[in-house]
Amino acid sequence: MKLTDKAEEILETLWVELIEKKKEKCDVTLVKREEALYELIRGGYTRMTEDKIALSEKGTEAARQCIRRHRLAERLMVDVLDFKKGLVHETSCNFEHFLHKGIDENICTLLGHPKTCPHGRPIPEGRCCKESRKHVAKLIVPLPELEVNRSAVIAYLHTHDREALRKLIAMGALPQTEIVLLQRFPTILFQLGKSQFAVDDELASHIYVRRL
Template sequence: MKISNDAEEIIEKMWRFTEEKGMVSVPLDTLGVEKKSPEILELIEKKNITLQGNNIILSQKGIENGRNVVRRHRLAERLLADVLDTKDRYIHNAACEFEHVLHRGIDDKICTLLGHPKTCPHGRNIPEGECCRKAKDRIERVVAPLSALSNGQQGKVAYFDIKDEERLQKIMSMGVLPSMPIGLVQSYPSYVFDLEHTRYAVDREMADCIYVKIESGS
């Protein structure tokens, strides 16, 4: 049963607190809602949450719904940043609106289109979807890691999926920055790519970290 947009905002915040910050329950004050607010009453009626005093606890159904909302929000951010070139200061608010129209199934299509991204533009993990688990690649991808490009394919650097600060600095010291034109020259024995007028070579692990917005027809 679909829940309202306002109620989705509540369980999205709840999911982040419980699943990413390890909180068992979340005080109503932390969420800025009252015990008898319409959103809370709706979530109780639809068995997404239970109340324990002034604390909210997500049910298994609420965990699942919250996870889906977070996934849609972060995929929307990725789409807005990588495909629509939306500026950073507008991404979050636009994604808040967009997440509510990405119905089940559409989010998987967008995820596949983007090459199953692992993080949002702010570096937060995107919950894995069924499409990721099945690794479906039948739809041509718009954004893919450098390692997945074919020789001769070109595009622009979209983002980095990397947690290692030293490795990130190494990439950036080569001049590999978001929006820079990039083209793969060869993929064996190392990944050789052209960046503007300079040619570089990196290993597979490094090539996996550089995501490229592929030019159509390349």
């Protein structure tokens, strides 16, 4: 059964209070009359004793997912949609509820598996984060960040400088081409097919490569 938005918000508060702040129990006088609270109790997410409340195992996992979606939404607002930090909370409160299972992993991958929200609080890890750690690092990097002598394939060129783009095209630095970074200093040297080219850092930073 899908939880209501209000119930999800209560779970988030409980996560912050009980898990992050490590309180024994949480006072729920504020939400006592909310229908959502009973929704959570009925669903077996929380246990109630007098005016205090605790998370069940099921509730802890659900709260973890809610908090993760919320903070990912905040990251998305700030990093991609360019919101100001102060405005983020409210908008992401509405937005997070759309990020259901699967979508949150896509967003998380898109953002490069961020560890914290814009306010510096930790984002609980998803399955995708664990998997990406097996790959050690980000999949696509600008050429200057590639390890020396590691082969890679050009994923795309990204630049607003048309002259630079034309130079790269003339060199044949195009998607699907295999590329090996040979040297980083004093000038970037790379192997492209059977030719070698030397380019400065700026030009090289327009080439994005995927490690092989």
